[in-house]
Amino acid sequence: MPPSDELLAWVVLTRAPRLPTAELAGALALRGSAAEVIAAATRTGSSAEPGELPALRAFCRTPAAQPTRAECRWLEQKDHHILPFLDPRFPSRLQELRQCPIALYVDGRLDALRDPQLAIVGSRNPSPQGRENARNLAEQLASRGVTITSGLAEGIDTAAHEGALAVQGQTIAVFGAGVDVVYPRGNRALAERILADGALLSEFPLATPARRAHFPRRNRLIAALSLGTLVVEAALGSGSLLTARHAVALDRGVFAVPGSIHNPLARGCHALIKQGAKLTETAADVLSELDFSSFCAGAWRPPTGRSPRQAAEAGMDKDHKILLDALGFDPTDVDLLVTRTGFKPEAVSSIMLILELEGYVQAAPGGRYSRVARSP
């Protein structure tokens, strides 16, 4: 069955410059559909129409504003979905994000997204014991009905997905690429097995290649989908700690597996425990903290911005402050921030994402950022 014009309009919107869900919700309320929102942006004259999104103007006059044949064909296939944020099946937990994705591409069982999830993440190069711990904990939790969410990366992510599958549990893989781009390639068979009962999902447009720069956004989605995040082996400064940080910012549980003080991959976990993450030896440590049974999916609520915990936290991370100080109110690109601060490009990218999510900066076209006049 060919996809509806409305779904294809959402596909186009996912390729547009980042649209805040609150603005988009306003435009949709006025125009009635995504297709009408795009039509309004396309036919607009020199003055804006009511309910027009200025960010869409330039975009809608480019060829990118048309769905591709590949996108149409992908959507035609069984269990392939695009899920707009206003869809009642859209996971309500994501709406606690400051920048909620406007839609998710999902391959697999949509229902899986509404089930209570625990994120299990960690190093791409774990110790054999770390890999086994991730697998065992995923088995224990999945066999008790917890859906295991992770990033399909090598190492801990793979072990977590495999542990859930080993006990016929449900697992969800979140991609830092288009949902039709399995990365790493070696995990194609694993992705197929996940599809049987779970789902693959991504906020990136179809065919988007996997890039390091995408992983911070993928990590934030993993944290936001889940009631809690369990970190199994992670070096200091690794992406898994950023995932945990997102979980903290969203006031979700954070769990970490301890290890020898001589194992560099235990250091990240120990740092989290010192900051208040729950030391986790068995599934019981997670289950005693989070009530997976009472979870209720709920419908879409307008984003409130910050969690109570974030609001309560006064102090700002030193590196974040340095970057914010290096940024003016004019859009500035990452290269210039690297020059100004001496930080590595990856660090700048991931911190800017956090600052954006926290409402301190806003993304401008061309991968640039500017400060928000009135910070939270």
Next chain:
Amino acid sequence: MPPSDELLAWVVLTRAPRLPTAELAGALALRGSAAEVIAAATRTGSSAEPGELPALRAFCRTPAAQPTRAECRWLEQKDHHILPFLDPRFPSRLQELRQCPIALYVDGRLDALRDPQLAIVGSRNPSPQGRENARNLAEQLASRGVTITSGLAEGIDTAAHEGALAVQGQTIAVFGAGVDVVYPRGNRALAERILADGALLSEFPLATPARRAHFPRRNRLIAALSLGTLVVEAALGSGSLLTARHAVALDRGVFAVPGSIHNPLARGCHALIKQGAKLTETAADVLSELDFSSFCAGAWRPPTGRSPRQAAEAGMDKDHKILLDALGFDPTDVDLLVTRTGFKPEAVSSIMLILELEGYVQAAPGGRYSRVARSP
């Protein structure tokens, strides 16, 4: 030099049935010396003299109420001390204990007891890595001037003492036997090395054999002497966890070294961390929490029976409140208070002493008391 009669009287008192320090302080204030307190108990007729301790009566008529030749000889030797709780050199931290020892036997440098100490305790059968961790942490801390206190047991205790000695640091061993009974025997050479700069100590009378039943009292003394307790490998339910529990009750810091979730000797440490102990990877984790430099030994303070934390929490002890309510602003004697409250005379005496020291009541001639108009 032969020991004074007064010191020998204290030796005898350590062998008497357990005497609460508050009662003993009252009797000493009245009688002037330990020798006189014993004399009063010995010559007493059928009715009690003022300042007599009823618990001493029967004891003073046994041969045990005489110092032995061995005790005299021990006290004659260099660096052998008995330290009554009223001695200004007695460690003031011990007075936060509900049952403060009335005296300590010390072999070695008395000054060591007043230095800021960290207890390092753990399993008697640790893993090789656990032993090395204890030794390394003791080295790191002792080289920064922290005195390491432990129990001279095999395993972690031994490694902790040895670590301190390896960097010419100071270390204190607390015995669950007489201070002249080194246990385990294999640690005799270690005990000798500790003596060079540190101390061996015990609250048990000389020649008391090491018994399992003594270890809980030894553990509480280790916790009470120290600003904090660091546990390195301990099984669930082990004595080290009891030491940590004493440290919590005394509002001292508790620290624990994490390990593999598959190491049974890490479980006790993990349990402590879950209960709020600080996860410890390096000496910095301890030093950032406890300020060993600002510690001030201070002189003997009258026992309040309660730690500052307890006092801040509860307000006033229930029994104290009852007695205070039974007391008017006119001088009232103890017999009348006994009649009014139904408490035992000893209890009334010792509580009145505490209330006096705390400034709630004042002593009047004839062993009577009155309330102070403006309580603290």
